[in-house]
Amino acid sequence: MKNVSLKDIALKVGTSISTVSFVLNGKEKQVRISEPLAKKIREVARKEGYLPNRMAVGLKTGKSNIVGLVVDTISGRLFAALAEVIEKELDLHGYKVIYCSSGNNAKKGKELIQLLYQHQVDGYMIIPTEGMEKEICQLEQQGKPLVLIDSYFPKIKTAHVLVDNYGGIGDAVNFLIKKHYKKIGFVYNDVAMIQMDERKRAYQEKMKEGGIKPLAAWLLKVPFADGGEEQALMIEMFLKKVQPDAVIFAANYLGIYGIEAIHKLNLRFPADIGIICFDDHEVFNLHQPAITVVKQPVPELAKTAVAILLAKLQKEPSTTPDTVEIKAKLIERQSTR
Amino acid sequence: MKNVSLKDIALKVGTSISTVSFVLNGKEKQVRISEPLAKKIREVARKEGYLPNRMAVGLKTGKSNIVGLVVDTISGRLFAALAEVIEKELDLHGYKVIYCSSGNNAKKGKELIQLLYQHQVDGYMIIPTEGMEKEICQLEQQGKPLVLIDSYFPKIKTAHVLVDNYGGIGDAVNFLIKKHYKKIGFVYNDVAMIQMDERKRAYQEKMKEGGIKPLAAWLLKVPFADGGEEQALMIEMFLKKVQPDAVIFAANYLGIYGIEAIHKLNLRFPADIGIICFDDHEVFNLHQPAITVVKQPVPELAKTAVAILLAKLQKEPSTTPDTVEIKAKLIERQSTR
DNA sequence: AAATTTTGCTCAAACGTTTTAGTTCTATTA
């Protein structure tokens, strides 16, 4: 069974390719194709199972009706939550999504953006990682519809939507201080992107504002990597040595390693140690005791990002401002006394 | 900054489009383009930032170097684990992946397959859901490289790789019976696909073989849907009414609802009730007590599926048989006494 | 010196669309 083309239909109906194209694109009125003929064409098209060849359409029009979504890891929580909303919202406007994961790897990220470019995607949604700076700059310069999510490069002016990282961690610190925690640890990772910088800065500044001078030893930087064995171990050693009375984990996966470590040390929380995690996770609510978190408003993030992108795609002067920061929300559960 | 085409390069170098095309495709030797000219072309191409227009290439060659992966939900565990492996393996062979989620919705699934078809993807990997039968049959008839994952349609002969669902649940039942559980409940969903049928059949047959006649009331069919509130409630009512001494959850997300329900009822496991879940989840290992599971060998599943697909893409007579069933493995943790 | 082969390159068609600028009728108007 061969692919059916406009030509095949034209031949079968006994008309020209152009006529078939016009009818199937709903332009019959504009071009005054008679209703009987239009009907016949539609009928044959349906019967033959005609599906336009998107390659040909794309080549001709330069449009693909596809949006590329580049994420760090496809198995990450953030991705799952984002992808679902983004896909649904864009579908409403006739766009499909291609997902790619950069694996937090500069080279791969670069290649992916090029790949999307080659495939003529109409718009880009990117969770940026280190090393993507140049490609993103190029896209912006070419005027491609582009919106960054979760982070951005301070040096490049691009539309972006992120969580209020500073405020979120700030709230967490204030919350813990109000609960009379004193020796508050901070576990973060080595991803050199703005969102992590902000979280760390918030920790340090808000601690001081609260009258506690955080020692350098209270901070633990865990390298970002696959696996997790090592990371959990690092956290275990850290907790053992520093013996904080509370810890803030700056990312949800770090919190999970943290819980493992705490189990291993046979510590109980909130009795022995208070913990609070930036970014919620299915595990945290189910765990007993449930973990207090600073919840990222991921659906809002996604919706806002889509709104911005759609505005750009439709060349409307954007109604939403091009850079948005959304408040995170502290959800008190049982991991803090 | 406009897109750079072969023409632009040809113009700049002062040669023909064909020559440029040959050189950039590494066919200079076959067509005897002189080394100096080839070098110059490559140089200009690099300097101008030439990237082939995949739409044009695809139109001409009918190939896209893209494989379509259709899953039920993109936020599901199975997807996350699968996608990661599939992407990595296919990348090694120069293929990229487009992910689509059918949302377990027949209409959407249909559309997605058509979309992929229109975009000329070279191969299809599909986690089939109800209602996709016709489209899958068509793909198979057209001889498109296709492999189904996790399930299949008994009526259509297609390559597929799945877990040994029957054996997995069988092991779970035998394990519980050996531990002297008697009133063993079974919670499953209403997805009318072969994998669920097999799990249910295994439960019923192995119970009988073990000398227990399972009452109809011991089975709970939970409708598949978003949200989860209702489902958790259904399970709660079920546990309250039936009071089983152990429950098998036929899918991991059902197990999660189950844990919630058990928490709500203030039951303790393994003391009050034993539970075992088909398909592992991050939550289950972290939970205290950790949940006994029948673990699906997802990476193997993915690797096998990719191997089969690649063989088809390369038109090699497949070395792996076209339909594979991989054993699941029972992992005893603390949710069973 | 003529015939043949080899080298180095180019022409042009084709892939399946979209779309502008027609063309051929028929119906209306002056």
Added chain:
DNA sequence: TAATAGAACTAAAACGTTTGAGCAAAATTT
């Protein structure tokens, strides 16, 4: 009755590639 307007459709170029066929010039063989 000739000019004009409208209706219904079509021809053909273009998008950027790939690729088999072809061609001129140089090198080699007879």
